[in-house]
Amino acid sequence: MREIELSSGTIAYHDRGTxxxxxxxxxxxxxxxxxxxxxxxxxxxxxxxVVPTLPLGAHRHAMRPDADLSLTAVARLVAELLxxxxxxxxxxxxxxxxxxLVQLLMADGTPRVGRAVLVSCDAFDNVPPGLTGxxxxxxxxxxxxxxxxxxxxxxxxxxxxxxxxxxxxTRRGDAVTAGWIEPVTTRTDICRDTVRVLRAVAADRGVLxxxxxxxxxxxxxxxxxxxSEDRVMPPAHGRRLAALLPNARLAEIPDSHTLVPLDQPxxxxxxxxxxxxxxxxx
Numbered sequence: 666m667r668e669i670e671l672s673s674g675t676i677a678y679h680d681r682g683t684x685x686x687x688x689x690x691x692x693x694x695x696x697x698x699x700x701x702x703x704x705x706x707x708x709x710x711x712x713x714x715v716v717p718t719l720p721l722g723a724h725r726h727a728m729r730p731d732a733d734l735s736l737t738a739v740a741r742l743v744a745e746l747l748x749x750x751x752x753x754x755x756x757x758x759x760x761x762x763x764x765x766l767v768q769l770l771m772a773d774g775t776p777r778v779g780r781a782v783l784v785s786c787d788a789f790d791n792v793p794p795g796l797t798g799x800x801x802x803x804x805x806x807x808x809x810x811x812x813x814x815x816x817x818x819x820x821x822x823x824x825x826x827x828x829x830x831x832x833x834x835t836r837r838g839d840a841v842t843a844g845w846i847e848p849v850t851t852r853t854d855i856c857r858d859t860v861r862v863l864r865a866v867a868a869d870r871g872v873l874x875x876x877x878x879x880x881x882x883x884x885x886x887x888x889x890x891x892x893s894e895d896r897v898m899p900p901a902h903g904r905r906l907a908a909l910l911p912n913a914r915l916a917e918i919p920d921s922h923t924l925v926p927l928d929q930p931x932x933x934x935x936x937x938x939x940x941x942x943x944x945x946x947x
Contacts, residue, residue: 666678666679666698666718667679667680668726669746669749669750671742671745671746671749672732672742672745673720673728673729673732673733673734673738673742674720674726674727674728674729674732675726676717676718676719676720676724676726676742676746677698677717677718677724677725677726678698678715678716678717678718678746679698679705679714679715679716679717680713680714680715680716680750681705681709681713681714682705682708682709682710682711682712682713682714683709683710683711683712683713684713685711685712685713686711686712686713686754686756686941686942687712687713687715687752687753687754687755687756688708688712688713688714688715688755688756688758688937688941689714689715689716689717689743689746689747689752689755689756689757689758690704690705690714690715690716690758690759690760690763690926691717691719691743691757691758691759691760691763691764691766691767692716692718692719692721692723692760692761692762692763693721693760693761693762693763693764693786693924694721694722694761694762694793694798694801694862695721695722695723695801695845695846695849695859696721696722696723696761696762696845697718697723697724697844697845698716698717698718699841699844699845700760700761700841700924700926700927701714701716701760701926702841703926703927703930703931703934704926704930704933704934704937707930707931707934707938708934708937708938711938712938712941715746715750715752717743717746719739719742719743719763719766720732720734720739720742720858720862721739721762721859721862722845722848722849722855722858722859722862723844723845723846723847723848723849724848724855724858725848725855727852727854727855727857727858728858732858733865734858734861734862734865735862735865735866735868735869735872736762736765736766736769736865736866736869736872737769737869737872738865739766739862740766740769740770740773743757743766743770744770744773744775744777747775747777747778748777752777753777753779754777754779755777755778755779755780756779756780756781756782756937756940756941757770757771757778757780757781757782758781758782758784758937759781759782759783759784759786760784760785760786760923760924760925760926761784761785761786761787761794761834761898761923761924762786762787763784763786764783764784764785764786764787764788765786765787765788765792765872765873767781767782767783767786768783768786768788768873768876768877768880768906769872769873769876771876771880771883771887772875772876772877772878772879772880772882772883773879774882774883778885779885779886780885780886780887780888780940780941780944781883781885781886781887781888782887782888782889782890782937782940783887783888783889783890783903783906784890784891784925784926784933785890785891785892785895785897785898785903785921785923785924785925786898787873787898788873788877788898788902788903788905788906789873789874789877789902789905790870790871790873790874791873791898791899791902792866792870792871792872792873793866793867793870794897794898795828795833795896795897795898795923796828796829796833796897797828797829797830797831797833797834797897798866798897800829800830801863802863802866802867804816804863805859805860805862805863805864805866805867806864807860808860809853809856809857809859809860810853810856812849812856812859812860813849813850813851813852813853813856816846816849816850816856817850819846819850820843820846820850822839822843825839825842825843825846826839833896833897833922833923834897834922834923834924835922835923835924835927835928836920836921836922836928837927837928838924838927838928841927877906877909880906880909880910881909881910881911883910883911884911884912885912886912886913886940886944887907887910887912887913887914888913888914888916888936888937888940888944889903889904889906889907889910889913889914889915889916890903890915890916890917890918890925890933890936891903891904891915891916891917891918892917892918892919892921892922892923892925892928892929893917893918893919893921894919894920894921894922895921895922895923896922896923897922897923898923900917903915903917914940916936918932918933918936
């Protein structure tokens with residue numbers, strides 16, 4: 666894994682694949698780059714795949730004490746990463762909270778983004794999403810130390826599988842989720858960052874409603890992929906996003922919870938590959 670120093674702190678990222686289309690894959694809250702391991706390995710045969718671990722709770726490098734960790738600021742950090750790596754005509758892909766970040770960059774018209782893929786993600790007024798998001802925001806009111814103690818319960822598999830944890834997010838990815846909680850159960854500085862993220866989310870629940878008003882200005886190709894049985898991110902939101910975007914197509918995937926990259930990686934990789942090979946930036 667490589668590292669780069671950005672304005673808020675050190676970001677670790679994978680950069681693998683070929684000289685094909687550049688795809689940047691973003692994960693969600695309390696997740697890291699491993700969300701995309703299977704999809705990235707598939708795409709890397711004919712794409713360049715850049716997969717950062719963002720400061721959303723499962724990161725290993727604490728951010729600077731004065732860093733802004735709101736969703737808007739983390740989206741700006743992604744834009745900074747694209748600039749620093751000089752990535753052009755990027756296919757920007759986001760799942761869960763990563764999709765929220767993609768929407769914020771789409772709304773801002775970030776020039777390095779040539780096309781966008783939204784995969785079962787936060788949208789409109791669904792911030793924080795589901796029981797998991799609401800539970801985390803409540804826990805974010807705790808001090809970093811107490812938040813870390815609270816999260817230690819998630820070391821127990823049965824508790825991680827509850828609807829208030831990862832139970833409604835993935836059918837098949839329990840081994841990965843166990844690794845995601847390790848930083849917040851062992852490091853106070855990562856707990857500090859995570860609490861700041863959660864408090865910022867609670868303070869700006871309308872951030873994606875505001876972004877949605879500007880999404881129709883994003884005229885570049887877009888793909889909306891949604892888990893058809895999603896109980897955290899309403900499938901109606903996927904259809905609504907696809908209708909808002911002037912150059913979008915919609916694909917729904919069965920037999921998956923929210924985290925399609927874990928539950929249906931082969932299908933998702935195939936959809937992204939078809940999209941990047943058939944779409945072109947206007």
